[in-house]
Amino acid sequence: MDHRSIGELMSRNVVSVRLDTPFKEIARALSDDGISAVPVLDDEGCPVGVVSEADLLHKAANRSDMSGRTPLPHLEAWERARAEGVVAAEIMSAPAICARPQWTVVEAARLMADRHVKRLPVVDETDRLLGIVSRSDLLRVFLRRDSAIHEEISRDILTRTLRLAPSAVMADVEEGQVALHGAVDDEHTVAVLLRLCGSVDGVVAVSEDLKHPPEETGRTESAGRRGTS
Incomplete structure (x- = not known):
């Protein structure tokens, strides 16, 4: 039987950032490209983490509400450090949970469900980024x-x-x-x-x-x- 591979379904034109990319530049990339997350790459082009809208929102949630109606949330030390981060390395969710291009939809879907993620960077045998696959990409097989x-x-x-x-x-x-x-x-x-x-x-x-x-x-x-x- 012929199963479509992740390499066929993934998006190859991936918007990514570096470890030292500033907070505002990440927010601008998400907004300009209409995406909800970006992989963070090291100097070798390998994904080391992911920054999502949820990661950026930690900063807004950690700010004082001048009206006094909403108390600051209780955060663990590592959560507060991420909320106060100013570059990708300090904000990202790590490590990056990745897929291989030869995987099937079933393999990728199970990993997404198990790790509670919405997307997977796709890497080659040297762990360099090839593309990214999202839940909506996986659903394309049902078309x-x-x-x-x-x-x-x-x-x-x-x-x-x-x-x-x-x-x-x-x-x-x-x-x-x-x-x-x-x-x-x-x-x-x-x-x-x-x-x-x-x-x-x-x-x-x-x-x-x-x-x-x-x-x-x-x-x-x-x-x-x-x-x-």
Whole structure:
């Protein structure tokens, strides 16, 4: 099966900053380019952290409210140091959580969910920045046409992988939802079909109405009767 890689989905024109980039220059970059975060690069072009709008807002939240209505938030020492920072190295969230270009959408999505981040810098084998992938980039796989999903399931899964006859199992695809119907040899084949179809890029859900012979229980029962005296 063909899975789109992170290298295909990532944005290559990445706005980045250096460790010594001043606070206001970072804020200007976010505003001018309509983005919500930038990777911070070292002298070798490797991401060492990320500065997001949330990181910059720490400074606003740490300032006194002249009206007196809102008390200063309680911050740990490291949080206060970041709130008082003036360059990227002092403000950024570190270390940078990165992806590789050969990763699948599943791998990147799991890392984002596990680390609670919205984007991943993408780096090569030397850890130099290649691009950046966001949650919206990953969601682009669900824009895949139903016809392309149907073709992959019919060609790669039903015919090449499981070697099923064209008339044995058919797949209907509508809005990314796959409905399988037909007949297979056993329940195991049903489970394999559901798993494989669910892993196809662009699939939202898989349902089945597949007929198969019932489990053979006669052999076990007769063996049990022969064992009694």
